[in-house]
Amino acid sequence: MNIFMRHLSTEMGQDQTKQQIEKGLKLYQSNQTDKALQVWTKVLEKTSDAGGKFRVLGCLITAHSEMGKYKDMLKGTTVSLQLNGQVCLSMGNAFLGLSLFQQALQSYEKALRYAHNNDDKMLECRVCCSLGNIYIHLKDYEKALFFPCKAAELVNDYGKGWSLKYRAMSQYHMSVAYRKLERLPDAMECCEESMKIALQHGDRPLQALCLQNFADIHRYRRDFDKAFPRYESALGIMTEIGNRLGQAHVHLAVAKCFLLLKEHLKALDSLERAQALADAMGNKLCTLKAHCLREGIYRSQGRQEELREQVVKFLQCVEELELYCGMCGESIGDRDQKLQALPCSHIFHLKCLQTNGTKGCPKCFKNSMKPGFV
Secondary structure, eight states, rough: HHHHHHHHHHHHHHHHHHHHHHHHHHHHHHHHHHHHHHHHHHHHHHHHHHHHHHHHHHHHHHHHHHHTHHHHHHHHHHHHSSOHHHHHHHEEEEEETTOOOHHHHHHHHHHHHHHHTTOOOOHHHHHHHHHHHHHHHHHHHHHHHHHHHHHHHHHHGGGSSSSHHEEEHHHHHHHHHHTTTTOOHHHHHHHHHHHHHHHHHHHHHHHHHHHHHHHHHHHTTTTTHHHHHHHHHHHHHHHHHOOHHHHHHHHHHHHHHHHHHTTTHHHHHHHHHHHHHHHTOOHHHHHHHHHHHHOOOOOOOOOHHHHHHHHHHHHHHHHTTTTTOTTTTBBBBOOOEEEEEEEOOOEHHHHHHHHHHSOOOHHHHHHHTTOOOO
């Protein structure tokens, strides 16, 4: 009898957990994000159901990701559950949101190993898209295209029963890489395919990203009459869903439009908005880009005092982000270059590794020589 009662109690607890998770989802889908987060957080604190905890953890991580709350994502992923590929992927995305590239790569590599060891093609597809995204930021556009193309292959080969979001995701990341490589017709075709699926499924976060990418393609073509309305639409959705990193990226892109139009005051205003969002999130790469663009403006205007200030801040960001090659000392991520990560996830110019060779990581060796290193 006692065993039966315990079993019944467990089932009732699971049902209540499920109901609360569904309640949070309804709130989230109706854009009441803060209330949804409160519901899910209470579930995480109270439930003893491991399956329920894992599901609600996924909800919290997704919501925090779309809102650009990457520090909260990292807190969520440290809940005492068995670390697996999904959590590693989420941690990688959180580290990338904070511009911690080495940690992001380490997490993605762990997630990829988990996917391979468990023959999890869906997870492999998602990891490939994230790897494409990190190489977009680091400006190795060959790798940035390779990984989402691999994801698209997985969708074609194994994704008959998958959600269409996997195809939409891979097409979007391919589009961004094609745009960076200035293959604009290919970029437009992939983005249109991704947007079509996002509209069919009411995927607002992806719709916003596609709108921004459409605007970026028009900016590359200097068609500002088409670019600005799409940036405005993307910004509207990102504000609505709370995607602060997306908002910062849009403001940076709008600033680039104004720079091409030589409207420097408007560009500086957009850069101020972008940096405020980036600083609030702790995304140092966005901050670095804002300093870099301001530096160009002040240099062209001969404003030496402001120029010196931006140069100092830019170099501080480069140092903090470790965006330089540990062999040649030159910067990484300032132009399209082939890069290579060693097993420790430190990143170097591929040409430096090929020219100099290495039996270990120069950065790891350097760090091991610092006083107090354990």
